[in-house]
Amino acid sequence: MSKEIRTPLNAILGYAQILRADRSLGEAHRHAVETVERSGNHLLALINDILDISKIEAGFKELALEDFNLGDLVGDLSRMFELRCRQKNLRLEVRAELADRFVHGDQNKLRQILTNLMGNAVKFTDEGSVSLLVQIAEDDRFRFVVTDTGPGIASNRQQEIFEPFQKEGTNTSIGGTGLGLAIAREHVGLMGGELLLESIPGSGSVFSFELSLPDAHGAPPVASEQNFTSVTRLLPGQQVRVLVVDDVDENRGGPRTDPAVCRSCRGFQPGWRRGSGDGTAGRLGSGLRRHPYARDARG
């Protein structure tokens, strides 16, 4: 189900990105394409939240455990909210005591929880500061605290905001869908913690939780790839073959045109060929070791 919903949206977002990269685009059209992309991303976030809450309500509760660098995650969050805070003239404080640890846990769920808590803090605060603090509570127990100097939450709403679709009532332009905290509370619970709220209306809010994140099993990766952004050109004489396999015409680039991926290549000349569903992909794929390979997986 989730694939059926996300696939057409990925085609919309992919084409919007390709169009935005077109330098011949006039300003009005660029503005229009940027609006399509921004609204598409918003819609994707809503769909992801609705799919998440449906999974939770259907009893599908599973952790995806992996080794990850907690310091990198905190650094990503700091970068993610830097601009939004600057735009609202808010001070952003991120303190991660000894958080540069390679740990074992569900990185995506932790990121999703903190993104929503930080997102709320920035969204509802108009003056002052937003902060994220990561402390070691004991051994492998970490405490995460998100604080803001926003309007706070009245005591009679402090329970209900954790229910799905409970959102900012009076100002519909500020609140989102009202799913973020419901998902965050479930995720924290699934990881063995409890999402707590302390708030004094008029002074701000503090959301906090503690989690056990044991040390990672393996050694940390040697080279950090966090500064990697995109490929701008290939070295002279280098060749890369990309195989795109998808049975949906729109995802490959439409029935009569070259694949979308070819049109987004800059600085090098792509070649392409189309298979006919008769095993061409398998034959081409077998010669593609060490080359990029995009495949539409069923399931």
Ligand SMILES: Nc1ncnc2c1ncn2[C@@H]1O[C@H](COP(=O)(O)OP(=O)(O)OP(=O)(O)O)[C@@H](O)[C@H]1O
């Ligand atoms: N830091 C905060 N300060 C003041 N009010 C808050 C804060 N965090 C949450 N709330 C209140 O709790 C409601 C629910 O928050 P939640 O994150 O679930 O939804 P949302 O942010 O409105 O939408 P979504 O997260 O789905 O985009 C918010 O609409 C707001 O009324």
Ligand SMILES: [Mg+2]
């Ligand atoms: Mg939210």
